[in-house]
Amino acid sequence: MFDYVAVKEQRIPVTAEADIVIAGGGPAGIGAAIAAGREGARTILIERMFYLGGALTGGLVSKIAISHRNRGIAAELLERLDRYQGTSFIQNRPEVPVDPELAKLILDRMVIDxxxxxxxxxxxxxxxxxxxREIKALLVSSINGLQGIRAKYFIDCTGDGQLNFLAGGASMIGNDEGGPGSAPTLMFRIAGVDVDRFIDAQEKNEEEYRSARTRHSPKEMRELYQGDRYVFFADYLPFLQRRLEENPEMFSPWEQKILRTRGLIFLNQPQRGVLLVNSTRILGFRGGDVLELSGAMAEGRRQIETIFRFMKTFLPGFEHAIIMDTGNLLGIRESRRAAGDQVLLETDISGAARFDDAVASNDGGIELHSPTGPGLKGSRLGKGEYYHIPYRCLVARDFDNLFIAGRCFSAGHAALSAARSIGNCIALGQAAGSAGAQLVRDGKTNVRHIDIRALQEKLAPVL
Ligand SMILES: Cc1cc2nc3c(=O)[nH]c(=O)nc-3n(C[C@H](O)[C@H](O)[C@H](O)COP(=O)(O)OP(=O)(O)OC[C@H]3O[C@@H](n4cnc5c(N)ncnc54)[C@H](O)[C@@H]3O)c2cc1C
Structure with a gap:
């Protein structure tokens, strides 16, 4: 049991008021802000970091997955990034590498300016x-101290369903059976890699580098790398195993276990010689406890040190590599989700479900990262197939003026693993922002009084 401290009744100054307040400026938050702002709603977005983008920028998840039907704000962002860089990475749809630092600059322009x-x-x-059932205000802690912000509608884009949780709404967490959810990853980027030399080595000795997850031949790798295309380098497990056997003293048993859990998984970034590494895995994670989060960040950095040391020592072309940065947000695939009027289920994904109140379409398949060890369970949809996300999954069950968008929307464990891509999170934010703006315009006071046909017309680019 807890010990308690009593706090004197406090009067918190309300210093701002808006039509719509968005909590969290990750992919969902930026989609919501841009859609609401474009439709004339007075919008405030609060973000704990000092940049927009959430996992996309701060978490270094710098490869946007986007459904073949999505022509919404996510697609606009990709076009803007290419134009700025003079590149054509958008040709990689459905998976597009992006520069997270550049994304911060462009997102400020799109959202603020x-x-x-x-x-x-x-x-x-x-x-x-x-x-x-009504949320009256958010209490926000900043350099000003604690201040209140009122709004007609609120959108929870915190990734962790934090707004719904703090307001007392019901949540879901973990794998639907009381266990941990998909494992998180602390991402890192390395710079100074001679990627051509690494590809040369694979070309000279294809067998040495081949593994169960090899997707491209070295020749294809070179063509893709030279032509602004996405190259998936993975996972080199047999190579890794051989180096560990030859050098048994070089890595401790814990480090060997870390290296064997996922192997070496990395991809190219828009800048030459820079790679994004997606190889760490934190096991047994649920995502609702500060000590768990703190431990996960520290362990993630320990894993990065091990993985980077292996790469620099054994991979040709990596001799002069440096760690460019590590995520300053943990890459959380799944934590608390808010309970909505409907919960999206695995069968909705596998059955390519259609709903009358659809607000977005997505084509991502199930991708469950084992919470207990190595392994990935997944399935893909057939070519051209897609499923709908219904409006009811964006409506928080316990409130009349709260939307939930992004990876904390109302979905079960497996369904979320399919629907959490950045492209889809931006689309869900776009849907919630557009819905909020319509309700404000029409003078309505309940999210369930939406004119769904009018909303769907506005959302045609993501439907
Ligand atoms: C390791 C990993 C790899 C992935 N790979 C891909 C991929 O290749 N392609 C792809 O498209 N997707 C990928 N994803 C999924 C994708 O990155 C996320 O699902 C997506 O970023 C979720 O967006 P979001 O806006 O819902 O949440 P987030 O990106 O988590 O953003 C939430 C925002 O809310 C802010 N916030 C949280 N709490 C508060 C608070 N109390 N007050 C103020 N602000 C707050 C945070 O700082 C953050 O900015 C990956 C995810 C992970 C973790």
């Missing part, structure tokens, strides 16, 4: 003041 959103950085959502 063009959509007119008031963005408050360094602002942590700390409490939510709810009366019955």
């Amino acid at each position: 063009e959509a007119g959103t008031e963005v408050r950085f360094g602002s942590v959502l700390s409490q939510a003041a709810a009366e019955g």
Whole structure:
């Protein structure tokens, strides 16, 4: 049991008011802000970090997966990034490598300058003041201290369903059976790699580098790398195993286990010589506890040190590589999700479900990262197939003025693994922002009073 401290009744100044307040400026938050702003809603977005993009930028998840039907804000962002870089990475749809630092600059332009959103950085959502089914205000902690912000509608884009949770709404966490969910990864980028030399080595000795997950021949790798295309390098497990056997003293038993868990998984980035490494895995993670989160970050960095040391020692072309950066947000695939009016289920994905109140279409398949060890369980949809995400999955069950968008939307463990791509999270944000703007325009006070046909017309690019 806890010990408690009593706090004197506090009066918190309400310093701002808006039509729509968005908590969290990751992919879902930016989709929501841009859509709401473009439709004339007065919008405030609060973000605890000092940049937009969430996992995409701060978590270094710098490869956007986007459904073949999505022509919405996510596609606009990809086009803007290419134009700025003078590249054509968008040709890689459905998987597009991006530069996370450049994305920060472009997102400021799109959200703050063009959509007119008031963005408050360094602002942590700390409490939510709810009366019955209505959320009245958010309490936000920043350099100003604790301040209240009122709005007609709120959108929870925190990734962790933090707004819904603080307001007392029901949540789901983990694998639907009380166990941990998909394992998180702390991403890192390395620079100074001679990628051509690494490809040369594979060309000279294809067998040495081949593994069960090899996707491209060395010749294809070279063509893709030279032509602004996505190259998936994975996972070199037999090579790794041989080097560990030849050098048994070089890595401790714990380090060997880390190296064998996922092997070496990395991809190219828009800058030459820079690679994004997706090889760490934190086991047994649920995502609702500060000590768990802190431990996961520290362990992620320990794993990075091990994986990087192996790469620099044994991979040709990596001799002069440096760690360019490590995620300053943990790459959380799944944590708390808010319970909505409907829960998207695995059968909706496998059955390519259609719903009358659809607000987005997606084509990502199941991708479950084992929470207990090596392994990935997945399935893909057939070519051209897709499923709908219904409006009811964006409506928080316990409130009348709260939307939930992004990876904390109302989905079961397996369904979320299919629907959590950045492209889809931006689309869900776009849907919630557009819905909020319509409700404000029409003077409605309940998210369930939406004119769904009018909303679907606006959302045609993501449907
Ligand atoms: C390791 C990994 C690899 C992935 N690979 C891919 C991939 O290749 N392609 C792809 O498309 N997707 C990929 N994904 C999925 C994708 O990155 C996420 O699902 C997506 O970023 C979720 O977007 P979001 O906006 O819902 O949440 P997030 O990106 O988590 O953003 C949430 C935002 O809310 C802010 N926030 C949280 N709490 C508060 C608070 N209390 N107050 C204020 N602000 C707060 C955070 O700082 C953050 O900016 C991957 C995910 C992981 C973890």
